[in-house]
Amino acid sequence: MPLSRVPVVEKILSANDQVAETNRQMFDASGVYAINLMASPGAGKTSFILKTIQALSPEVKIGVIEGDTAPVTIDADKISAAGVPAVQINTGGECHLDAVMLKAGILQLQLETLDLLIVENVGNLICPAAFNLGTHINVLVASIPEGDDKPYKYPNIYRGLDVLIINKIDLMPYIDFNMDYFRQGVEILNPGLITFAVSCKTSEGIDAWAEWIRQSIRQYKRT
Amino acid sequence: MHELAVTESILAITLKHAEKAAARRVTDIHLVIGQLSSIVDDSVQFYWDMISENTMAQGAKLHFNRIAARMKCMSCGQEYEMEHRLEPCPACQSYSLQVMAGEEFYLDSIEVEN
Numbered sequence: 001m002p003l004s005r006v007p008v009v010e011k012i013l014s015a016n017d018q019v020a021e022t023n024r025q026m027f028d029a030s031g032v033y034a035i036n037l038m039a040s041p042g043a044g045k046t047s048f049i050l051k052t053i054q055a056l057s058p059e060v061k062i063g064v065i066e067g068d069t070a071p072v073t074i075d076a077d078k079i080s081a082a083g084v085p086a087v088q089i090n091t092g093g094e095c096h097l098d099a100v101m102l103k104a105g106i107l108q109l110q111l112e113t114l115d116l117l118i119v120e121n122v123g124n125l126i127c128p129a130a131f132n133l134g135t136h137i138n139v140l141v142a143s144i145p146e147g148d149d150k151p152y153k154y155p156n157i158y159r160g161l162d163v164l165i166i167n168k169i170d171l172m173p174y175i176d177f178n179m180d181y182f183r184q185g186v187e188i189l190n191p192g193l194i195t196f197a198v199s200c201k202t203s204e205g206i207d208a209w210a211e212w213i214r215q216s217i218r219q220y221k222r223t
Numbered sequence: 224m225h226e227l228a229v230t231e232s233i234l235a236i237t238l239k240h241a242e243k244a245a246a247r248r249v250t251d252i253h254l255v256i257g258q259l260s261s262i263v264d265d266s267v268q269f270y271w272d273m274i275s276e277n278t279m280a281q282g283a284k285l286h287f288n289r290i291a292a293r294m295k296c297m298s299c300g301q302e303y304e305m306e307h308r309l310e311p312c313p314a315c316q317s318y319s320l321q322v323m324a325g326e327e328f329y330l331d332s333i334e335v336e337n
Contacts, residue, residue, distance in 0.1 A: 002337050006244045011329045012232050012254070096225055126261055127225040152309055156261055159322075188309055188318040 016131055019099035023106060023134030030111035032063075033220045034119065036133050038157060039141035040150075041123030044167040046075045047200035048141050049118055053082045055210035056116070060217060063114045065089060065105040067097040067122045075120065085109060096127035099134055115217055125150070129157040136220065137162035144168045148178045151185030158189040163196070165209065170199040229262060230270035236330050237280050246335035249280040253332045257290045257325035283333075292325030 011017065027034045039045045053062055064086045066076045071090045079086035087108045089101050102119060109117070119135055121128040138161050142150060145168060151158045158164075164186060172179075186193055196212070198205035233252065241249050256262055264287045275281045292305040298317035305325075311318050 003250070003334060004244070004337060005332055005334050006240055006246070007332045008236060008240050008330045009332070010236050010240075012229060012236070013328070015232060015235060094225075094228070096228075098228065130225055130229075130261070155309065156259065159259075184318070185309070188311075188320065191319060
């Protein structure tokens with residue numbers, strides 16, 4: 001039986017990357033700045049989105065795509081109640097969103113009516129880091145109760161970030177969280193990472209984040 | 224774990240290239256995966272055995288060429304292999320590091336019977 005070696009040299013997730021590129025083109029054609037928001041379960045992704053909507057809407061037209069592993073619309077209902085269009089993607093048990101799933105969600109939104117799209121990824125610190133969605137920036141919501149060792153345990157997700165949100169800082173007095181140790185881990189993996197310390201409970205720090213987003217959208221629309 | 228999605232991609236790429244090469248059967252698949260990729264070889268093999276069934280790649284052997292994580296110290300220029308995650312520069316203890324290798328994640332080649 002003749003044997004032969006066929007050179008391939010193709011990125012394993014190249015099919016995903018191609019769809020991600022299509023997603024990016026759709027965003028850019030409509031002038032929508034898109035955020036991939038990641039976090040572990042319970043870090044406060046949905047609360048953070050609600051605070052962001054409160055701070056920016058209606059001046060900034062926001063849409064939200066909710067990735068959930070189960071067909072419960074708890075998060076999407078909260079977003080809809082805040083008066084912005086929300087689409088839920090049920091990943092059917094999958095631990096992450098990929099570009100194909102996101103594309104299906106995008107097609108349910110009227111992108112041309114939006115300035116900002118927030119994609120809430122599935123709560124997980126490992127898998128979402130591996131899948132490019134075509135969004136413009138990757139944002140992670142870390143929270144104080146998760147512990148200060150998370151950058152050391154989940155280096156890949158920190159390496160790919162554009163912005164880090166440290167949530168629930170109002171809990172600092174009650175939890176043994178060494179901020180210097182946490183920040184050192186982040187600095188090793190992603191030197192100079194833009195970071196906002198916030199509390200979705202007290203709204204501390206939300207204004208600074210909202211201002212950063214306003215400026216990023218302005219800058220994006222200019223290019 | 225996202226190994227199932229990864230394994231499905233490996234199968235899709237394998238079949239695409241095997242068909243292009245007019246192969247009858249795929250016997251070996253060579254993957255190049257950096258140590259910084261969070262992929263468990265055994266899980267990929269486990270899924271592979273299930274999803275490659277009844278394809279021309281059924282029973283093909285997966286070879287994982289693991290590439291060590293190579294770091295360059297931005298403070299003193301030292302290059303070194305990082306065995307455990309987040310090790311500082313062995314020469315100057317700096318944590319200001321750049322990844323030189325270890326993030327590879329591609330299918331290099333397949334071996335086929337024609």
